[in-house]
Amino acid sequence: MGHDQLLMNAKISSIRQNFRRDCLRCGASVETLIQALKDYPTARAILTLGGLDGRLLDKDYLNCVDWLEDVRRILDRKVVEDFITTLWNSWNNHNNFVFYGKKDEAHVVWDSTKTFCRDF
Template sequence: MEFSCLCPRCGSEEETLMHALKDCPKARAVLIHGGFDNALLDGSYWRCVDWIEDVARSLDKKALSDFVTVLWNIWNSRNNKVFRNTEEDAKAIWDRAATLNRDFRTFNFMERPMIPKPVEEKGWQKPRLGVVKINFDAAVEGRRMSFGV
């Protein structure tokens, strides 16, 4: 069996993780189809994690969830090309990611979480021995101010 380092989808560059998920024209087409703008796609990164961290800083939680799901589907599409010799267009890959995200959110909305959030006890607690707690409060109204300790 012959082994090639070239990208199995575009065949034009060496396949790295950055190329497979961002720089390959097939991956880029999926990201663009999904509405990820050039600001997220531009830039040269040596490590994929640096790119993902930059993207994560610029997206809200829902958009970041969409982004990660799209990357996962791009990788699955790449594996389907390598191991099954099947290819899908950008719209099909994006649609599958969108459906997966929608189903995941619906399930988590309808079902109790498998790992419940820990209950946090809130309220005043007496400071431990040897600790002095000082409360300070202030109020401002117009040109008047008051405070208390």
């Protein structure tokens, strides 16, 4: 998956005039994929609850794919699988807010991720 395949506000605004580039959830000046998955406060809280440490949370990345490559390089295979499931649930939380105005707290998203990983 290319880092620009998921349509974030920054990408949509380059295609459609008068579309806001900023993040509707936290007010960041530009909503990008790395911001939505790693830097947005709720996403960061979900990742922290999942045990992701500062090596992967505090470093600045230009592209999401660079971050994911570091994740794959640093974490073992099973942890990476759980990490991807966590990102999936975090992204669903993002979409629920964008499309329905509904946002779960970080601990709710993390609890559903733990249950999913344990069951499958």
